[in-house]
Amino acid sequence: MSHPILSCEHLTKSFRHTLIPVRHLQERIAFPLRRKKWWVRTVVDNVSFDLQKGEWVGVYGPNGCGKTTLMRMLAGLLPPDAGTVACRADISCFFELSIGFHEERTAEENVRMHAMLQGLPPKGVAEILGHVREFAGIHEHWDLPLKCYSVGQRLRLGFAVTTASPADVLLLDEILAVGDADFQKRCRQRLKDLKHSGRSALIVSHSLADLEAMCDRVLFMEKGCVVREETAAVA
Amino acid sequence: MHRYTWRQMFRIVWVVGWSDFVLKYRGSLLGYLWSLAAPLAKFLVIYYVFKPLVGGEIAQYPLYLFLGIIMWEHFTVTTTNCMTALREKQAFFMKIPFPRILIMLIVGWTNMIIFLTHFLIFVAGVLIIGDTQWLPWLYIPVLLVQMTLLALGVGMLLASYCLKYRDILHLWGILSQVLFWLTPITYAYKLDRPISEQWKRLIEIIHHPSLHTVFDLFVQFQPLSLLTYDMRRVTLYAADLSFPSAVHIGGVTLVLMALFAISAAVYHHRSKYFIEEY
Numbered sequence: 001m002s003h004p005i006l007s008c009e010h011l012t013k014s015f016r017h018t019l020i021p022v023r024h025l026q027e028r029i030a031f032p033l034r035r036k037k038w039w040v041r042t043v044v045d046n047v048s049f050d051l052q053k054g055e056w057v058g059v060y061g062p063n064g065c066g067k068t069t070l071m072r073m074l075a076g077l078l079p080p081d082a083g084t085v086a087c088r089a090d091i092s093c094f095f096e097l098s099i100g101f102h103e104e105r106t107a108e109e110n111v112r113m114h115a116m117l118q119g120l121p122p123k124g125v126a127e128i129l130g131h132v133r134e135f136a137g138i139h140e141h142w143d144l145p146l147k148c149y150s151v152g153q154r155l156r157l158g159f160a161v162t163t164a165s166p167a168d169v170l171l172l173d174e175i176l177a178v179g180d181a182d183f184q185k186r187c188r189q190r191l192k193d194l195k196h197s198g199r200s201a202l203i204v205s206h207s208l209a210d211l212e213a214m215c216d217r218v219l220f221m222e223k224g225c226v227v228r229e230e231t232a233a234v235a
Numbered sequence: 236m237h238r239y240t241w242r243q244m245f246r247i248v249w250v251v252g253w254s255d256f257v258l259k260y261r262g263s264l265l266g267y268l269w270s271l272a273a274p275l276a277k278f279l280v281i282y283y284v285f286k287p288l289v290g291g292e293i294a295q296y297p298l299y300l301f302l303g304i305i306m307w308e309h310f311t312v313t314t315t316n317c318m319t320a321l322r323e324k325q326a327f328f329m330k331i332p333f334p335r336i337l338i339m340l341i342v343g344w345t346n347m348i349i350f351l352t353h354f355l356i357f358v359a360g361v362l363i364i365g366d367t368q369w370l371p372w373l374y375i376p377v378l379l380v381q382m383t384l385l386a387l388g389v390g391m392l393l394a395s396y397c398l399k400y401r402d403i404l405h406l407w408g409i410l411s412q413v414l415f416w417l418t419p420i421t422y423a424y425k426l427d428r429p430i431s432e433q434w435k436r437l438i439e440i441i442h443h444p445s446l447h448t449v450f451d452l453f454v455q456f457q458p459l460s461l462l463t464y465d466m467r468r469v470t471l472y473a474a475d476l477s478f479p480s481a482v483h484i485g486g487v488t489l490v491l492m493a494l495f496a497i498s499a500a501v502y503h504h505r506s507k508y509f510i511e512e513y
């Protein structure tokens with residue numbers, strides 16, 4: 001069997017916060033020995049799995065079970081407390097229904113900046129601009145700053161940028177909650193096309209039916225752990 | 236994470252830095268002229284107050300003062316922007332995996348563009364009322380690099396902890412007010428002996444400790460004083476003061492590079508926790 005394109009072993013992450021937040025340097029200097037009460041919660045607990053090239057894996061679970069934290073660690077945005085992540089390809093992310101846009105910039109400027117930060121060459125940036133403009137369907141808003149966009153238009157733009165990226169691995173968090181019924185239909189078709197083109201993806205969703213329809217297998221998470229795995233009947 | 240080549244990173248910093256510069260003044264009534272408002276207002280007030288006091292002993296005092304103020308503005312605005320950029324670009328930090336140091340380099344480049352536009356006004360002033368030799372001006376690119384190393388070195392250290400401790404931005408505002416008066420911007424700076432010999436004065440402090448000597452030494456040795464002094468002697472007083480020696484140039488550059496490298500390492504380590512600290 002070939003090497004997985006993305007894998008993690010024994011991934012663990014805890015969040016630790018003071019109950020009375022100490023956020024001031026002056027307080028830290030004035031009272032260096034003050035004892036604090038800590039709130040600690042293990043959000044991801046000893047998670048291991050592989051993602052093979054061309055494979056689509058769904059992650060399903062209730063709110064607060066650690067899905068987004070797991071995705072962030074896989075993307076390299078959060079350092080794990082323990083365990084390792086091995087990634088052998090470029091990653092494109094879509095978290096919390098957006099990809100990080102600037103309100104004062106136009107769609108073109110935002111897309112250009114996003115593509116550059118993903119490390120695309122000038123030719124790749126130009127190609128992405130064309131794809132995004134075509135797919136997002138926001139022609140009349142293209143040259144306006146993002147603050148003039150409706151929530152739905154922003155989501156469409158975010159989806160279009162994420163899926164236009166040539167990255168081999170897509171990390172998609174609640175991507176199917178985007179836009180109206182017509183746009184959702186186009187989204188599903190776009191995801192199918194991406195799958196057929198050989199990309200790999202890890203998808204988080206609260207819709208088990210969607211995950212089963214799109215993914216090769218689904219991981220079920222509860223309280224930070226993967227409790228079971230099911231092979232899905234891919235459409 | 237995608238492996239970024241030096242060329243890619245240079246391109247990102249260049250393009251996004253220009254884009255931030257344009258965005259900053261887009262749509263405002265006076266546009267770029269607003270960036271001049273702070274140094275110009277400061278210059279006019281300080282010139283009015285200090286001209287009768289020190290104007291006689293410092294040749295070309297208006298240019299001396301203006302150059303000091305725009306260098307100071309560059310330093311404080313860059314260091315402050317390193318901290319505020321973490322909030323302004325929060326969405327990038329939260330959602331895109333990329334080398335975090337790029338944001339700091341973009342801040343450095345945007346503020347260097349603003350400084351260069353202010354410097355052009357200084358050049359116009361030299362052409363109109365100044366008296367200078369132009370050959371030593373070739374040294375200015377080295378000084379610009381040193382200024383950036385210093386501002387980003389300090390800025391990255393502050394940015395590394397400003398999300399963990401929310402009052403760092405406020406404390407830096409107070410500290411920079413003190414630092415303004417401990418930098419020879421409005422008054423004369425004298426380096427009557429080479430820096431290598433000045434270190435001997437440390438012994439003087441040990442034998443005869445006094446607050447005045449400590450402040451005096453700080454004003455002479457703090458890097459912003461040295462850079463301001465070097466910029467002035469190259470642009471305004473090349474005929475009277477010697478050109479910076481190779482030891483001086485190498486020494487200052489090495490110290491600033493070390494500061495930048497340490498700050499970059501601290502920032503790299505701390506930036507992993509920014510998402511948790513937002």
